[in-house]
Amino acid sequence: MKKLMLLTLLVSFLSCKTEPTVTENKIKEDVAFLSDDKLEGRQTGTEGEVKASEYIIKRFKDIGLQSKGTEGYLQSFSFKPKTDPHKEVEFTTNADSTITGNNVIGFIDNNAKTTVVIGAHYDHLGFGGEGSLYREKNKAVHNGADDNASGVAVMLNLAGRLKIKNDTAEIKDKNNYLFMAFSGEEMGLLGSNYFSKNPTVDAASINYMINMDMVGRMKADSTLAVYGTGTSPIFKQTIKSNNEKFKLIENESGVGPSDHTSFYLIDIPVLHFFTGQHEDYHKPGDDAEKLNYEGMDLISDYIFSIISDLDDNGKLAFRKTKNESEETPRFKVGLGVVPDYLFDGKGMRIDGTRQETPAFNAGLKKGDVVVKLGDSTVTDMMSYMRALSVFDKGDEANITVKRGEETIETKVNF
Known part of the structure; x- marks a missing residue:
């Protein structure tokens, strides 16, 4: 009887130690929808982008996230297309000759003083255009499975896991979580830029930002690039201590060709995850069947462990880094x-x-x-x-x- 009681206590103890983070894994399903031909490449301002945003809203609702846009889950922004590539885009409310994109924003409110932003862009190139590397004469849908249905799918997976964790925990995390699917990234980080100038939470409360852009093509050597490791003194130690699976390539700079840059430029620490370019980059061949879904699962696990590890560190210190793009x-x-x-x-x-x-x-x-x-x-x-x-x-x-x-x-x- 004593042994049985000890066994029962042990099982009870282990159950308490196991974080309740299991959620239905829909990464493959999310990628399949977002990179389907029916969405015609999800170019900002098109019907395909609208369909993608509606899907992400439905997923946010299913997960149980609160809306945190300006109109429900959406934060709309309108802009005039650039005629001079060296000039900044002009955001405008004038309907003439403008394009409208939509950020999709969901929230986990833990009544905390600080908020972690977890983001990924969901727009892509439509049928190609200026950013395409496709050189054939016939038009073709650029589905963008890796770029960036992969990042959105991992972001949604993390949203589900963090929601379940905080719904079932006796003590909630010390951060709130803001989940953002950005539009306009392919046109110049427009959605994240607009949010940084028009945040739907107090910008001073944002603790740090995690960005996932092209995390779907992990190679056989399990290489994972992590950018922004110099933007807070704690980051290098944290990413190393939680790493058991990856060959990490670290880059200190907070500036790069993705949405984390918009947050770094308003003095927020950032981490950006990336599995590398490939022959299908910005071409019609970036399709769902070519993704490494086991690798995406591992990346979600890794980022979840980083977020959990950082939770009791309070507001992270921000540090400027060398801007390598200027060199x-x-x-x-x-x-x-x-x-x-x-x-x-x-x-x-x-x-x-x-x-x-x-x-x-x-x-x-x-x-x-x-x-x-x-x-x-x-x-x-x-x-x-x-x-x-x-x-x-x-x-x-x-x-x-x-x-x-x-x-x-x-x-x-x-």
Whole structure:
């Protein structure tokens, strides 16, 4: 009887220690809907974007999130399309020649003083347009399964888990949670930019922001890039202590080509998660069946553990970081490759080439590592861009690549 009582107490203790975070996993279902041809690529201001926003609202309601937009779950913003790419977009209420997008915003209110923002953009390129890397003449739907149905699906999964955790816990988390599906990202971070200027919660109460953009193509080596690790002193320790599954590539900068930048620029610590570019980036081939769903599950687990670990640290300190984008060399030509941004060896590894480009014509292939371009040694992405910046259209340059154990020297014509 004593043994039975001890066993019962042990089971009871273990039950108390296990966080009630199990929720129905709809990651695959969410990606399938958002990247379906029927949504025609979810371009901002289109019927496809509206259908996507309605789906996300329904998911927020099913999860039990409160609305936190300006009109229910929606925060609408209108803007004039840019004619000068160097100018900032103009937000406007004038209906003439404007496009309207919608952020979708849900909330878990734990009556806390601080709020964590968890976001992902849901818009994509529609049938292509300016941002597309598709070079065929026929129009094709750019479904954006990885970019960024994947991030939205993980965001929704985290919303469900955090809602159940806080509904069933005797003591709620010390943060509220604001879940945001941004629109207008592909047109220049417009939705997050608009929210940063017109927040639906007190901006001073935002503790930190987590962004997920392209988290659906984890490679076999389990590489995961985490950007913004320098934006709060606690981040590096936290991401390392909670990591058991990933080969982490860390980047301190809070500035990058995704929505976390809008929050960093108003002095909020940010973390951005990314599994790397691929040959289908900004092309019609970015489809749901190509995603690594087990990898997405692991990323959701990892981010959940980070959020839980940070919960008792109060308001996180913000720290400015070096803006690496200001140091990026400008160049007039390109090789026509998709770089492997997660490669941490010496050189610049090619993740894909496009037809009828200098790289393709020179016989360069996916997996080749560029180690020299012209007179410059290439050790990383920055040195590759510096090497590229000296060339003009029509120039010819020597290039050296590693292909497995073989060293190949050839020429490229820009």
